[in-house]
Amino acid sequence: QGQLVESGGGLVQPGGSLTLSCAASGSTLDFYDIAWFRQAPGKEREGILWIKTNDGSTYYKDSVKGRFTASRDNAKNTAYLQMNSLKFEDTGVYYCAAGFVSSSWDRGRGFGSWGQGTQVTVSS
Numbered sequence: 001q002g003q004l005v006e007s008g009g010g011l012v013q014p015g016g017s018l019t020l021s022c023a024a025s026g027s028t029l030d031f032y033d034i035a036w037f038r039q040a041p042g043k044e045r046e047g048i049l050w051i052k053t054n055d056g057s058t059y060y061k062d063s064v065k066g067r068f069t070a071s072r073d074n075a076k077n078t079a080y081l082q083m084n085s086l087k088f089e090d091t092g093v094y095y096c097a098a099g100f101v102s103s104s105w106d107r108g109r110g111f112g113s114w115g116q117g118t119q120v121t122v123s124s
Helices: none
Strands: 003-007 010-012 018-025 032-037 045-051 059-062 070-075 077-084 091-097 111-112 117-121
Touching: 003 091, 003 111, 003 117, 018 117, 045 070, 045 091, 059 070, 070 091, 077 091
Parallel strands: 010 117
Antiparallel strands: 003 018, 018 077, 032 045, 032 091, 045 059, 070 077, 091 111, 091 117
């Protein structure tokens, strides 16, 4: 599944936007489903959304639905996470992962390749 590298995190005010990127090397990203996870301070890492490789279908947890959008550019071997209307509770380290969606995907099951994470801080 190769190596994944996230970028694009930073400090943003509530209501602001950020776009995270997840670039793959050593493998072809379009073979895999991509999921995004986040780990808030003092909490366990949890999956927040995924985008499938076969049909591009997506799934979003309620906490991010309507505000976050996943996409992928297979030609660039990169996945993206567009985050709008950011809230304080969106603060955390965001990870992308490549694998295949299955039960308990939101705990990381089925995802064998992970990025190093990128920090997103929502603060006024």
